[in-house]
Amino acid sequence: MDAAISQNELALAARNHGLPLEALRYPITPVGLHYLLIHYDIPDVDADAFSLRIDGRVAKPVTLSLPDLRERSDHEVTSTMECAGNGRALLAPHVVSQPWLLEAIGTGRWRGVRLKEILEDAELLDDAVEVVFTGLDRGLEKGVEQNYQRSLALDDALGDDVLLAYEMNGAPLLPQHGFPLRLLVPGWYGMTSVKWLTRIEVVAEPFPGYQMTAGYRFRRDEDDEGHPVTRIQPRSLMVPPGIPDFDTRARIVDAGPCPLQGRAWSGWAPITHVEVSTDGGDTWADAELEPLGSRWAWRGWRYEWNAGEPGEYVLCCRASDEAGNVQPDEPIWNVGGYSNNALQRVPVTVQ
Amino acid sequence: MDAAISQNELALAARNHGLPLEALRYPITPVGLHYLLIHYDIPDVDADAFSLRIDGRVAKPVTLSLPDLRERSDHEVTSTMECAGNGRALLAPHVVSQPWLLEAIGTGRWRGVRLKEILEDAELLDDAVEVVFTGLDRGLEKGVEQNYQRSLALDDALGDDVLLAYEMNGAPLLPQHGFPLRLLVPGWYGMTSVKWLTRIEVVAEPFPGYQMTAGYRFRRDEDDEGHPVTRIQPRSLMVPPGIPDFDTRARIVDAGPCPLQGRAWSGWAPITHVEVSTDGGDTWADAELEPLGSRWAWRGWRYEWNAGEPGEYVLCCRASDEAGNVQPDEPIWNVGGYSNNALQRVPVTVQ
Numbered sequence: 001m002d003a004a005i006s007q008n009e010l011a012l013a014a015r016n017h018g019l020p021l022e023a024l025r026y027p028i029t030p031v032g033l034h035y036l037l038i039h040y041d042i043p044d045v046d047a048d049a050f051s052l053r054i055d056g057r058v059a060k061p062v063t064l065s066l067p068d069l070r071e072r073s074d075h076e077v078t079s080t081m082e083c084a085g086n087g088r089a090l091l092a093p094h095v096v097s098q099p100w101l102l103e104a105i106g107t108g109r110w111r112g113v114r115l116k117e118i119l120e121d122a123e124l125l126d127d128a129v130e131v132v133f134t135g136l137d138r139g140l141e142k143g144v145e146q147n148y149q150r151s152l153a154l155d156d157a158l159g160d161d162v163l164l165a166y167e168m169n170g171a172p173l174l175p176q177h178g179f180p181l182r183l184l185v186p187g188w189y190g191m192t193s194v195k196w197l198t199r200i201e202v203v204a205e206p207f208p209g210y211q212m213t214a215g216y217r218f219r220r221d222e223d224d225e226g227h228p229v230t231r232i233q234p235r236s237l238m239v240p241p242g243i244p245d246f247d248t249r250a251r252i253v254d255a256g257p258c259p260l261q262g263r264a265w266s267g268w269a270p271i272t273h274v275e276v277s278t279d280g281g282d283t284w285a286d287a288e289l290e291p292l293g294s295r296w297a298w299r300g301w302r303y304e305w306n307a308g309e310p311g312e313y314v315l316c317c318r319a320s321d322e323a324g325n326v327q328p329d330e331p332i333w334n335v336g337g338y339s340n341n342a343l344q345r346v347p348v349t350v351q
Numbered sequence: 352m353d354a355a356i357s358q359n360e361l362a363l364a365a366r367n368h369g370l371p372l373e374a375l376r377y378p379i380t381p382v383g384l385h386y387l388l389i390h391y392d393i394p395d396v397d398a399d400a401f402s403l404r405i406d407g408r409v410a411k412p413v414t415l416s417l418p419d420l421r422e423r424s425d426h427e428v429t430s431t432m433e434c435a436g437n438g439r440a441l442l443a444p445h446v447v448s449q450p451w452l453l454e455a456i457g458t459g460r461w462r463g464v465r466l467k468e469i470l471e472d473a474e475l476l477d478d479a480v481e482v483v484f485t486g487l488d489r490g491l492e493k494g495v496e497q498n499y500q501r502s503l504a505l506d507d508a509l510g511d512d513v514l515l516a517y518e519m520n521g522a523p524l525l526p527q528h529g530f531p532l533r534l535l536v537p538g539w540y541g542m543t544s545v546k547w548l549t550r551i552e553v554v555a556e557p558f559p560g561y562q563m564t565a566g567y568r569f570r571r572d573e574d575d576e577g578h579p580v581t582r583i584q585p586r587s588l589m590v591p592p593g594i595p596d597f598d599t600r601a602r603i604v605d606a607g608p609c610p611l612q613g614r615a616w617s618g619w620a621p622i623t624h625v626e627v628s629t630d631g632g633d634t635w636a637d638a639e640l641e642p643l644g645s646r647w648a649w650r651g652w653r654y655e656w657n658a659g660e661p662g663e664y665v666l667c668c669r670a671s672d673e674a675g676n677v678q679p680d681e682p683i684w685n686v687g688g689y690s691n692n693a694l695q696r697v698p699v700t701v702q
Binding site for chain 2: 019
């Protein structure tokens with residue numbers, strides 16, 4: 001748990017942004033607090049010159065400007081996004097990459113046009129199997145120079161809430177969130193929602209790009225071909241109660257009633273339970289859930305803890321979804337450090 | 352240079368935000384890309400219940416609501432803010448705290464009321480020497496429980512551009528920038544610009560609070576009483592050219608013309624020169640400066656580099672101000688890791 005972080009990883013941690021966990025209090029994450037994971041650099045995009053090309057295995061390839069997209073019927077989705085690498089820095093042995101603890105999350109109100117309407121208008125050919133999304137951001141990974149690219153199987157791409165988004169929280173996308181246009185695939189880890197989207201290509205074979213075949217695979221060891229990282233595993237996080245110590249982030253809580261609150265989400269199915277433990281996971285009690293809102297947004301919860309006696313406590317929370325997925329006590333180690341949804345543990349000192 | 356970062360420091364790096372250096376391209380930092388250093392937690396403030404108390408050594412103590420402040424005459428200042436700890440993680444031996452490399456900066460358009468007008472209306476008494484600013488944020492540092500508090504000498508507090516700011520970049524302050532009200536002291540390191548400001552107390556003795564006497568002092572060793580960290584030392588940073596490697600952030604540049612651009616600032620006096628080196632600091636040439644804008648905002652610069660020959664290069668830039676301050680080649684180590692304004696070095700591979 002106390003793995004040392006190298007200067008290279010620190011450079012990643014310093015430029016990518018996490019959600020300070022007290023900001024879990026907001027149902028919609030305020031601008032600037034949503035997590036950011038940017039593989040290369042934020043590109044400098046001229047919105048007036050911007051275009052989106054849709055081609056490949058379609059009968060009617062087309063190039064759309066931003067005004068073309070904005071004059072189409074729009075759709076809004078409130079969606080929780082999480083980085084597939086969230087929890088990576090809590091894995092042992094240490095996995096070298098962006099060193100997230102638990103803060104690579106956020107919830108936005110995304111507005112744009114439905115991808116399925118764009119694809120329907122382009123008329124998919126019979127041999128279409130996947131859709132490849134290309135961003136304007138360019139860099140190297142493990143020696144491979146590339147624009148950021150990810151693909152989706154046709155069924156996933158045609159989902160009702162999959163957006164080509166041009167707005168977040170009621171304003172044009174910020175540069176760091178993909179201005180002027182990004183893909184938004186609710187329920188999937190964030191690597192799927194390609195930012196600075198400039199091309200959509202329909203293909204007849206599974207796309208073998210770096211981010212599909214080398215990155216974002218759940219592999220138990222270097223020899224394991226593994227399986228793709230896709231939807232968000234269930235997770236619950238709490239607002240750490242009390243006040244923090246600056247250097248250690250350790251929490252101090254005054255004895256007495258101490259309401260706990262947090263949020264839970266799963267990309268597989270709606271959240272059905274959140275349980276809370278105040279003794280490090282030995283015993284559990286049900287938290288009270290807020291009513292279900294957007295299918296794709298986190299669900300708020302609350303638990304009335306009475307921090308009666310001074311001493312040391314470890315608070316935990318555990319989410320379950322309607323598909324029967326439950327957060328594990330311990331993570332499953334994997335080469336890329338993906339989808340670690342093990343329980344959050346918040347040590348607190350009651351005084 | 353390759354000091355290992357502990358899990359506690361990683362927790363700080365994960366919740367505080369840096370400016371991705373390519374965002375130096377924007378003269379005003381887009382919302383959400385300005386650096387953030389939050390000592391404790393972002394407080395949950397009810398703007399309707401919010402008030403600012405002005406008292407102490409004044410003839411007319413007063414309590415002001417947000418509407419009271421907003422109906423006064425307003426003033427806008429474009430100001431570059433930098434964390435006093437910027438560059439800390441580049442010091443050797445390693446200094447344990449928020450591990451900034453070079454990205455703890457940003458420039459905002461701040462709007463609010465002039466502090467001097469508020470103090471004049473409150474009528475300072477003859478024995479007033481300092482003004483103490485208290486935030487709503489509360490936590491512990493080195494065992495001392497405290498609200499965040501800093502003071503300013505009267506002369507500094509009465510500066511023309513010192514604001515009680517309620518807007519940033521044309522919108523109400525975001526929670527993480529001090530909503531609903533913060534102090535803004537242009538030219539000083541960011542610790543001076545107290546966020547979530549709730550009380551202004553005029554005092555007749557120098558304020559002995561933690562952030563004045565224990566934190567934010569430049570001390571050569573543990574026995575050194577040191578001197579206060581105050582104004583921003585001159586610094587220049589460049590947009591790293593070319594494209595990055597994800598894991599290492601190393602830069603690849605295509606051979607040929609490669610315009611370099613960046614920004615430079617100093618809290619002591621206007622920037623007069625920026626020099627650029629493409630051989631690691633052996634030889635230097637003048638960059639072209641943009642016209643002077645706001646006294647308190649960074650100044651843009653540009654240098655037409657011809658990356659003619661493939662190979663390894665180290666790019667540097669060096670700022671000088673009108674007061675004769677010049678960035679040093681190497682930092683001065685100090686206990687708190689403050690005001691390291693040594694040259695930025697950007698290794699690039701030309702291919």
